[in-house]
Amino acid sequence: MDALLKVDRCTIRFGGLTAVSNLDMSIGNRELVGLIGPNGAGKTTVFNMITGVYQPTEGAISLSGERLNGLKPFDITARGIARTFQNIRLFVSLTVFDNVRAAFNLHLKHGPFHALTRGPKFKQEEAEIREQAMDLLKIFNLDRFQDVMCKNLPYGDQRRLEIVRALATKPRLLLLDEPAAGMNPTEKGALMTLIEFIQEKFDISVLLVEHDMRVVMGICKRIYVLDYGITIAEGPPDQIRRDPKVIQAYLGE
């Protein structure tokens, strides 16, 4: 029972459509888990359910034993789950640095009144945030873009900036929604190294939704396979690769 995230028999229905049914999932501390499935299998719905965008119709979700049902997305992020998005959702009118800085809001000790009085404590905290944000950007080699509007970054850098922004909320569990989408094989290789590096460096758990089998099979220790909202297989990559149900879901009869 030392699972970090526990999804217990969760079902989501949208009207008559059951998007996810009876999902059981657990992610341990410092574990790198994959979630795969054909188009429309409900992977992103699972993400939205864990992060509070959708509420499960049935079932319970908990993080380190704390129930997450009914919490708002920002509350869930505050408890330690951060995410990226399938289609990049950066704050387009802000600079690279400000995108990261905005995510530090969560652990901010000062409020609107301190922002107005600008006392020494406020200045000290702003300086600390600046330093921490720059450190994060440096790790990902984005520090030279700090004053660039984020919409002007190359595609791959935007993807990485989204990950940096998520890490700035100091999560215990990072959810990555198709980070390899639209990348070429070289970039995908670099991404795999990057994800493993993040997992070790920040000492966190990662749940990865991905279409690209090479990426998922290459780095995940354990994989869940969804099809039409039902978990059809679960296990280490080698086992998943040979699972007849998975082959059937992907390739047909």
Next chain:
Amino acid sequence: MSRARAILGIFLLFLFLFALFGERPLAANQAYYYDILINIGINIILAVSLNLVNGYTGQFSLGHAGFMAVGAYAAGSWSEHLSPGMVNFLAGSNGVLTFVLKPFPFLQALPGMFADNLALVIATIFGGLLAALAGLAVGIPSLRLRGDYLAIVTLGFGEIIRTVILNIDFLGAARGMSVTGRYTNMFWTFGIAAVAIYIVLGLVNSTYGRGFLTVRDDEVAAEAMGINTTKYKVIAFVVGAFFAGTAGSLFAHYTGFLTPEGFNFFKSVDVVVMVILGGMGSTTGVILAAILLTILPELLRGLAHTDFVPAFQKALEGVIPIHLPPLQGLLENRLILYSLLLIIMMLTRPQGLFGDIAGSRKRVASSPSK
């Protein structure tokens, strides 16, 4: 930052001197310019505060005149019914301040000198707070809506306020309400404008304040980054409403007469135009637009009666051999020209007076809080 502070200091000192010596002029031509200046100050307060809601936070509100009305009527009735007793208590001949200052003969004239200012400040804070309360009451239920829907709800709210005032006999209903104490002066108008600018810029230029911008850019992503978007929207709405209320109070104590019609939908649109023309999310641009759009109709007033217009018409008819209707008459309806200029400005600078939106925001972003 220190240079900005020095400039602000000099500015405030200048205003203070203005307050002491800049009595409301009585001669007609001076009074006219004084009138324009006060209106500029009031419009700056309105535009800068609406910019926090519409520009920085991206919530399209069309109800600013409604909040201004709340502030104007609240402050006006405070001055009419409650303030005299209070000011007398503080600064009257047997008042608290007079008593405290008794040992200092050279300071005894002070309370009397500043009694009007005191009355204005207290009434203005009262008006602002009631408007902020109205902002809270409207904001909490309606800020779940976005874009056009929010615009319609705030528009409806503004009209409700106006209609309610129209039916309250205590506030003069359709007859209007007079405010006897015409205390508004240059110092407090521009002083409060400076406070509004400082508060909006101070809020936005901080890690806390980046939250307002994230709400505008992408609410879903903002929530996923742990930002309580509802809280930010409500704060923007309440602060915006507060300053709309103070502007209302200054207006009430300047004109000395309020009618519900003065706070109709078109008043809201005027402020929205200033924000859009100035460039959503650029405080400097919005201030400039507020000044420009206050002066412009006044400048156009004189244009029709210059020698230039008939000469221009003669020259034009020399080139095109048709008889035009007298331009002079057309220009006398200055609002046609005003609207035309607005259209031209929007066509040539759709991104606002001060460069593109991103640029103006970058200026805000890249001014580090040292």
